[in-house]
Amino acid sequence: MANALINAPKTAKRGEAIEIKALILHPMETGFRPGTNGRMIPRNIIEFFSARWNGEEIFKMTFSPAIAANPFVSFFTIARESGKIDFLWTGDENFRVEESVSIVVT
């Protein structure tokens, strides 16, 4: 299955804006490319990415085929309380991957 890699600080100060980077293995096949047999390779992309901090949605993003293979996203969020950040990617062909990291806020 797909592998996701999250880069987020393990600890943060309360009220600090921290940067979170998320990378996932995915071909992001555009649907605009012919394969070796001359037929178009069907589209297979991740369409949606979201992040939740202890259940509260902190970021979401929709992707088009113009997102590079192995989609990488970075964004900021304010650290409010210790807990878990959950990431979710969904897309074509019932693609669904969840990943989470924990963070300590002092």
Added chain:
Amino acid sequence: MPVRHPERSAAKSRDLFVGQMKTGPSAALGVTALNRRFLLVGAAVVTLLPFEAAHATPEALAQVIKEVVGNGRLREGKVKIDVPPLIENGNTVPLTVTVDSPMSDADYVKAIHLFNEKNPQPHVFSATLTPRNGKARIGARIKLADTQKIVAVAEMSDGSFWTASADVIVTIAACIEDVN
């Protein structure tokens, strides 16, 4: 044998050119002056493009921006696209979009959209933000099928829209088959 032909013809034309330079400088000057004129016109067009962004965009791009903005006014500013001006591989183009905003409850960026001019589809991504983000900066890696302009549009909490564009030269295009 066929492989040598281009070399030979190249050498011939080079000799010809040198010959021209030696025997008839005025003829050679005519050619270069013409080239220079083309260059100047080309340079003028290229430098003018960013300022005429609202008019020079292809229809698909203009239409997709229209879908986001609606009847609102799109103003230049506040948004910044950080992208290398020269990209070797269009399959992975790293970029960040930053919007100048305090990200407070009263004044924050609601959404950041990214569009392109010449990929098969104009939309690249749309991100939804809240004051919780603290900083309105998003990084991503995108595909570019050709040397082209990319446009970012930011939607603010007060309903205003701000935009910025960046010109990117791509040497190896993503999915070359797409370019028509």
